[in-house]
Amino acid sequence: MHRDTLRNACLALKGVQEEIKWEHDLVYTIGTKMFCVTAMEGAVDFSVKAPDDQFDELCNEPGIVPAPYLARARWVLVTEKCSWKASRKLELVRGSYALVCAKLTKKLKTELGLI
Numbered sequence: 001m002h003r004d005t006l007r008n009a010c011l012a013l014k015g016v017q018e019e020i021k022w023e024h025d026l027v028y029t030i031g032t033k034m035f036c037v038t039a040m041e042g043a044v045d046f047s048v049k050a051p052d053d054q055f056d057e058l059c060n061e062p063g064i065v066p067a068p069y070l071a072r073a074r075w076v077l078v079t080e081k082c083s084w085k086a087s088r089k090l091e092l093v094r095g096s097y098a099l100v101c102a103k104l105t106k107k108l109k110t111e112l113g114l115i
Helices: 003-011 052-059 086-102 106-111
Strands: 016-021 025-030 033-039 046-049 064-066 075-078
Touching: 003 016, 003 025, 003 033, 003 086, 025 086, 033 086, 046 086, 052 064, 052 075, 075 086
Parallel strands: none
Antiparallel strands: 016 025, 025 033, 033 046, 046 075, 064 075
């Protein structure tokens, strides 16, 4: 999957902001909470939050591993070695967005136009 495909998919979601963190990572947030992280250069690997009940199953897929520094919060790293089609990878991104949105306060959801 191309970096622009990932970027466009993230930015197409309502209320999403893109920022550069840690000097070389693109971080996509809703409110103040991140839901997707990828490097600005190099491999188009990305990390997303996974549903608790799917974390272990996802980590058993070739090319998907527990995300460094974030695995304890049930984040996975989808590497370029993952043979899934882009559409299936983007389902993980949208799922991560939904998980993070669900935990936002009602006030913040209203401010972001999510409800």
